[in-house]
Amino acid sequence: MTKPRVVIVGAGFAGYHAAKTLARLARGRAEITLLNPTDYFLYLPLLPEVTAGILEPTRITVPLAGTLDGVRVVIGEADRVDLRARSVGYTDPEDGRGELPYDRLILAVGSVNKLLPIPGVTEHAHGFRGLPEALFLHDHVVGQIEQAEMAEDPAERAARCTFVVVGAGYTGTEVAAHGQLFTDELSARRPRLGLRPRWLLVDVADRVLPGLHDRMSSTAHRVLTERGVDVRLGCSVKEAAEDGVRLSDGQFVPTRSLIWCVGVRPDPLVADLGLRTEKGRLVVDEFLTVPGHPDVYACGDAAAVPDLTRPGQVTPMTAQHAERQGRLAAHNVAASFGPRRPRPYRHHDLGFVVDLGGTDAAANPLNIPLSGLPAKAVTRGYHLWAMPGNRARVGADWLLDATGERPAVQLGLVPAHAVPLENAAPETTVR
16 A cells, blocks of 8 residues: 655745654655745744844754755745646746655645735835845945944934844844844944934734734833833834835935835735635644645644634634644544544643743743743743754853843845745735
């Protein structure tokens, strides 16, 4: 008898852990193929530390080859799923075409930048979803400070030293927090600059970290304001231009740096399937299977997974949920081969952590609110525990950053045209 073929699309938190778990459970009883555009798993929560120069970029990339024993890795971009023929079509890095037949399919395609229909954003904003964007933003920030130092016009100097972050969720809050410390360090080395770089954090919500507990939100807000970040709540970008942004309160902010951290939406492949979705996410049952397609499973940001702890709602798009859903999808796929029984997804949050740079963080492990050094210890401990590799290297970079001067140079590895924001389709309404 031939072994059942399992194809996993995507190697983010959901897909990587699905592949790792299934390889262990199947023990050679299935042919497992993982399709992903890159040859690594990216630990997204530490991207702001790459931009700030704390971590080397390879520290948060875990190679797929060598860490997923028993899994065939195919590098390519999935662009078609034929549910009748049970196959996944993809394009490889050299624009060649390929097909992967399956008996079971796990869709873990993740998410992409979400845009709003705001004039000028796609042309002038920088996204923050992957390693290329983080590397580009590092060079961009360093470059703006260097050019500001050389500028003779005070207005140009101030504009180049102004950085606007849109979106006060996890990513935007951490980018602004780390960014202010980073540019303060850069400016301290350049006495001729003559001014302190300025960071603005803009969001239509009434508080930073609107999806988290009030205590974490107030901690983050306090740290940001004490550090000098200009937090603008109940405010949004009305228009973006090459020389600045106009806010919804009417103020025009001269800047060369608009950093887009508004949020994410499911990968466009989800909409192309022609299946039922909820807020753009593929509808699944509590066992992570797609109704009417018992051989198709979906998890992570791409799936609208019922939250059994909050009836009538779906689980939020977080790494914590994606990782656990990936593992459960693997269990249920293995159960479909026998003799295990499938399990429903039920998860109680263990708490959240937000790294604010320096010695600051906000955390609520097991609903215990923490701030300052205790929160920092919990935050870094959690990241080391959650990372599937490179722990010693990450720890070494943290130690070096705490005891030495942070190097900051432009490497020029990622040009602006290589990280276009327009690859994310805009939403039709502003929320």
